[in-house]
Amino acid sequence: MALPLLFFLGVRIYPALLAFNVSLHEWDIMSRARPFVGLDNFRQLAADPVFWKAATNTFWYVAITVPAELALGLAVASLIQSVNKFQGFYRTVYFIPYITSTVAVSWVWRWLYFKNGGILNQLLLAVGLPAQPFLSGPAQALYSIAAVVVWQALGYQVIIFLAGLEMIPPTFKEAAKIDGANAWQIFRRITLPLLNPTIVFLAVLGTISSLQIFAQIMNMTSGGSGQGDLGGPLNSTLSLVVYIYSLAFYKFKMGYASAITVVLFAVILVVTLVQMKVLNRRIEY
Amino acid sequence: MRKRWQVVTVLALAATLFLVPGASGVFAKQVTIEYWQYYYESKAKTMDELIKIFEKQNPEIVVEHKTFPYEQFNQKVAISVPAGKGPDVVNLYYGWAPKYVEAGYLQPLPVDEFSPRMIENEFLPMVDAVKLNGKYWGLPTAVRALALFWNKDLFKEAGLDPNKPPRTWEQLQDYAVKMTKQDKGQLLQEGYAWNAGGQDNHVFVQVLLRQWGVNPFSPDNKKVLWNSKPGGYEAFEWWTNLATRYKVGEPEFMGDYRTAFISGKAAMMIDGSFALGTLKSKAKDINWGVTTLPVREANGVKSNFGSFWLNGLTVNARGEKREAAIKFLKFLTSPEVMKRWLTDVGELPARQALAEDADLQKDPIYGPFLAGLKYAHATFFVDETSERQALIDATNEVLLKGTNPRTALDQLVQAEQKVRDGYFK
Numbered sequence: 001m002a003l004p005l006l007f008f009l010g011v012r013i014y015p016a017l018l019a020f021n022v023s024l025h026e027w028d029i030m031s032r033a034r035p036f037v038g039l040d041n042f043r044q045l046a047a048d049p050v051f052w053k054a055a056t057n058t059f060w061y062v063a064i065t066v067p068a069e070l071a072l073g074l075a076v077a078s079l080i081q082s083v084n085k086f087q088g089f090y091r092t093v094y095f096i097p098y099i100t101s102t103v104a105v106s107w108v109w110r111w112l113y114f115k116n117g118g119i120l121n122q123l124l125l126a127v128g129l130p131a132q133p134f135l136s137g138p139a140q141a142l143y144s145i146a147a148v149v150v151w152q153a154l155g156y157q158v159i160i161f162l163a164g165l166e167m168i169p170p171t172f173k174e175a176a177k178i179d180g181a182n183a184w185q186i187f188r189r190i191t192l193p194l195l196n197p198t199i200v201f202l203a204v205l206g207t208i209s210s211l212q213i214f215a216q217i218m219n220m221t222s223g224g225s226g227q228g229d230l231g232g233p234l235n236s237t238l239s240l241v242v243y244i245y246s247l248a249f250y251k252f253k254m255g256y257a258s259a260i261t262v263v264l265f266a267v268i269l270v271v272t273l274v275q276m277k278v279l280n281r282r283i284e285y
Numbered sequence: 286m287r288k289r290w291q292v293v294t295v296l297a298l299a300a301t302l303f304l305v306p307g308a309s310g311v312f313a314k315q316v317t318i319e320y321w322q323y324y325y326e327s328k329a330k331t332m333d334e335l336i337k338i339f340e341k342q343n344p345e346i347v348v349e350h351k352t353f354p355y356e357q358f359n360q361k362v363a364i365s366v367p368a369g370k371g372p373d374v375v376n377l378y379y380g381w382a383p384k385y386v387e388a389g390y391l392q393p394l395p396v397d398e399f400s401p402r403m404i405e406n407e408f409l410p411m412v413d414a415v416k417l418n419g420k421y422w423g424l425p426t427a428v429r430a431l432a433l434f435w436n437k438d439l440f441k442e443a444g445l446d447p448n449k450p451p452r453t454w455e456q457l458q459d460y461a462v463k464m465t466k467q468d469k470g471q472l473l474q475e476g477y478a479w480n481a482g483g484q485d486n487h488v489f490v491q492v493l494l495r496q497w498g499v500n501p502f503s504p505d506n507k508k509v510l511w512n513s514k515p516g517g518y519e520a521f522e523w524w525t526n527l528a529t530r531y532k533v534g535e536p537e538f539m540g541d542y543r544t545a546f547i548s549g550k551a552a553m554m555i556d557g558s559f560a561l562g563t564l565k566s567k568a569k570d571i572n573w574g575v576t577t578l579p580v581r582e583a584n585g586v587k588s589n590f591g592s593f594w595l596n597g598l599t600v601n602a603r604g605e606k607r608e609a610a611i612k613f614l615k616f617l618t619s620p621e622v623m624k625r626w627l628t629d630v631g632e633l634p635a636r637q638a639l640a641e642d643a644d645l646q647k648d649p650i651y652g653p654f655l656a657g658l659k660y661a662h663a664t665f666f667v668d669e670t671s672e673r674q675a676l677i678d679a680t681n682e683v684l685l686k687g688t689n690p691r692t693a694l695d696q697l698v699q700a701e702q703k704v705r706d707g708y709f710k
Contacts, residue, residue: 029363030388116472116538131470136537138685229482229674233681250670252363252384 016265019258027255034255041259051260053235054243057142061239062210064146065153069206070199072150073157078191080158081165091159098155106219109148110135113220135221138236145216145237153209157202164198165191200279204272211268214241240264316609317347318602322376322594323358327562331629339616346609366390373602373610374617376594377423380666382415383708386422391597393420398611408635411591414663423597424618427632428640429558430589430657431484431492433457433579437572439464439474439552450553450576454496454523457553457579461533464552472535478542478554479527479534481680485542486673487590488555488578491662493520495588496581506665507709509701512694522690525683536684547571557592558654561631577653591661593635627651633658667708675700 023041025034045051080090097105112119113134121131134144168191176186217239221232230246231238240260248257320336322328329352336348351372353361359381365371366388377385385391404412404421415422437447443464451457461476479485490511494501497516502509511517527533539545546554547568555578556564564573580587596617602610616622623634627645633654634640640658645651666672679697682688 028388030366030384030390032367032389114537116535121471125469125471133685136535136685138681229677233685234678249360251668 019261022254023258023262025255027253027258029252029254037255041256042263044256045259045263050235050238050243054231054238054240057231057236057238058211058213058240060142061146061149061213062207064143065149065210066203066206068146068150069153069157070202072154073161073202074195076154077158077161077165078187081162091162094158095155097152100152102152102215103219105152106148106216110220113144135237136233138232138234141221141232141236145213145220148220149210149213149216153206157206160198160202161195164195168194196279196281200276203279204275207271207275208268211264211271212241213239214245217242218245314345315347316345316605317349318373318606318609318613319349319351319371320374320376320613321351321353321358321362321372323355324352325355325562325630327630331626334629335616335622335625339613342616343609343612346612348613369601371601372599373606374596374613375599376596378669379414379423379425379593379595379663380669382422382595382597383417383665383667385597386417387708390599391422392600392602393422394424394598394614395611398615399424407637409591409637409640409658409661411593411658411661411663412595412635414665415595423595424614425593425595425635426617426623427626427630428591428593428635428658428661429632430591430654430661431488431555431557431578432575432653432657433553433555433577434546434560434564434573434575435553436546436549436551437574438549443552447572448574450574451579453583453585454493454579454581458527458531458533461527461553462531465531465533467532472532472538473550475535475538475545475551476531476533476553477527478538478545478551480536480542481677482536482673483542484555484557484590485524486676487592487664489520489524489676490664491590492578492588493524495662496520496586497523502665506667507705509698509705511701512698518691518694521694525680525690525693528680528684536680546573558631558633558651561650565631575650575653577656587660589657589661591658591663593663668704671704672701675704 024036024038026037026040027034076094080087080094083090115121115131115133115136118134120134125131133140135141172190172194173186176190181189217232217237218230221237222230230242230250241264244257244260244264247253247260320332322332329350332350336350339348340346359378362371362375362377362385366385375391382391399421401416401421404424408424409428411428412421412424415424433450435450440447440450440460443460445460445463451460457477463476464474465472465476466474481489490501494511494517497520499514499517499520500510511521528535534542534545534551536542539548539550542551542554543556543560543563545551546556547564549571577587578589596614598607598610598614618635620634620636620639623636623639626632627634627639633651639645640655646655648655675697678700679693682693682696683690
């Protein structure tokens with residue numbers, strides 16, 4: 001018991017506390033002097049337009065991907081459950097993107113999204129629609145990335161939803177059917193409430209991973225030169241974590257970057273607590 | 286049996302160490318210094334060979350050579366600073382030097398070994414970009430300049446003379462328009478590989494602005510003067526018009542400008558001498574030429590952007606390590622090493638006498654770059670990453686949002702000034 005606890009404290013909690021400490025200093029990797037500056041980093045952050053852009057973008061990633069993943073995941077899982085043949089095949093097909101390396105997935109999508117000669121634009125042109133800028137357009141880039149995130153996470157949602165659906169005893173549905181309930185009523189009154197724990201679990205995990213979105217952005221919109229320009233044209237895809245990374249490892253501003261990690265930590269904590277409180281209801285029949 | 290022999294051998298070896306006069310002395314005297322650079326195959330290989338030569342000349346010195354991938358190099362060096370470890374002699378991009386000097390990581394070159402007068406007489410003028418607080422903080426082995434690359438096959442195809450690349454920017458624009466191919470708004474071929482994140486970033490600051498009559502920075506480098514004269518606005522407008530009005534290229538076409546050119550999908554591009562290696566190995570299917578950068582009008586101002594990687598002494602080099610590091614630094618900046626560097630790595634020598642070598646000037650590939658060196662300016666960066674990003678953002682404002690180029694330039698100068706004010710505060 002003591003050893004796992006020690007490991008956890010040493011590897012997880014202690015570095016986290018260190019980050020709090022770093023966030024209170026002007027901490028440039030390169031300079032030996034690291035003066036304590038109190039809440040200066042947080043004050044600077046409040047007035048930093050790039051931080052707010054990253055925060056807004058991150059909010060949109062969550063607001064788009066989490067509901068989309070839940071809705072599509074449940075829809076696909078219900079469809080798979082209703083077919084009798086090839087269930088295993090469908091499950092595999094939907095799960096494959098999830099187990100594929102995010103970096104590989106992102107690069108393939110980067111090429112599919114190419115403005116000139118990309119397959120998506122070729123398809124649009126073939127059916128007579130105008131070509132779209134996708135990742136190179138500030139108005140579309142964020143949605144383009146969110147779509148890939150949803151596409152990739154869908155498999156996981158489907159599997160968990162399928163498990164949740166299997167857990168619902170068929171007797172409930174049969175009883176409702178005898179009582180004359182239609183399919184929508186069964187879904188609304190029986191399936192959905194009994195899936196609540198599954199939905200809470202997926203919503204919380206989905207939100208946390210969306211708040212921490214990083215790899216897709218780095219691989220789909222970073223500049224070809226590999227230096228800077230990580231968050232797409234005019235920071236249109238920049239998320240908080242990507243901003244933290246660029247501050248810490250391209251500009252070496254550890255203190256300022258840590259301040260943002262502290263803010264992100266607080267946001268994730270609050271959002272998760274609220275979600276647990278609001279979404280978690282005990283339902284018994 | 287075997288064990289006994291081992292013991293005997295070890296004892297015998299130990300005995301020789303003590304008995305042979307002077308043997309222990311040699312070991313005690315030997316100094317090991319560390320040299321870091323980023324990994325590029327030909328650079329790493331040549332450096333290994335050069336180190337062997339240096340060690341033969343200086344048997345009391347051992348040089349350990351370490352390389353890191355380019356993407357990680359700056360991080361690795363920066364992280365080694367607070368750790369108090371790392372190299373004694375380090376290879377750094379000149380644009381990073383101010384940050385490293387400010388961090389107290391580099392020590393100035395010793396004046397008795399590298400006198401400022403010697404440096405100013407013998408090295409190319411662009412090395413003054415690493416003269417900070419009146420001292421030199423490093424010297425390059427090689428320097429780089431920009432030149433215009435053109436694809437002769439695409440010139441021919443468009444009915445242009447494949448042996449006459451554009452001499453003025455106006456010609457470049459005309460030719461680029463002729464060679465651009467589009468279909469339903471899809472770019473199929475670029476007339477000119479337009480970009481803001483690659484070398485064109487420097488072309489705007491050090492070439493276009495100067496040719497449009499604007500000195501980009503105040504002499505003390507504290508003020509950004511890009512919009513101080515009407516010429517600055519005109520230059521920015523002309524440059525962005527290539528992409529917006531004439532649509533001769535897009536920054537993201539084929540991924541990046543160099544890939545577009547190598548794939549034969551861009552008729553012209555501006556790139557540095559450091560691209561020659563990649564071009565020689567990868568652009569085998571296309572017939573390319575290279576020439577000096579265009580001017581605004583015939584006999585107009587010539588300008589170029591020069592850059593280099595300096596070899597600097599870090600604060601780790603103290604005492605006899607420092608002596609050894611200085612010797613190594615002298616070796617790295619000697620004419621012999623520069624000649625070797627040019628033939629084996631393909632980078633231009635940093636010494637004036639070599640850069641003016643008549644045979645070299647006639648070389649069809651190196652010639653245009655060497656010619657450019659004479660009027661090349663190295664931008665004094667205080668934070669290269671942020672400064673480049675600001676320029677990329679400004680062009681994106683114009684290209685993607687349709688912002689008026691004048692407004693975009695004003696905002697850009699404000700952003701660049703803020704970066705500088707932060708450094709000079």
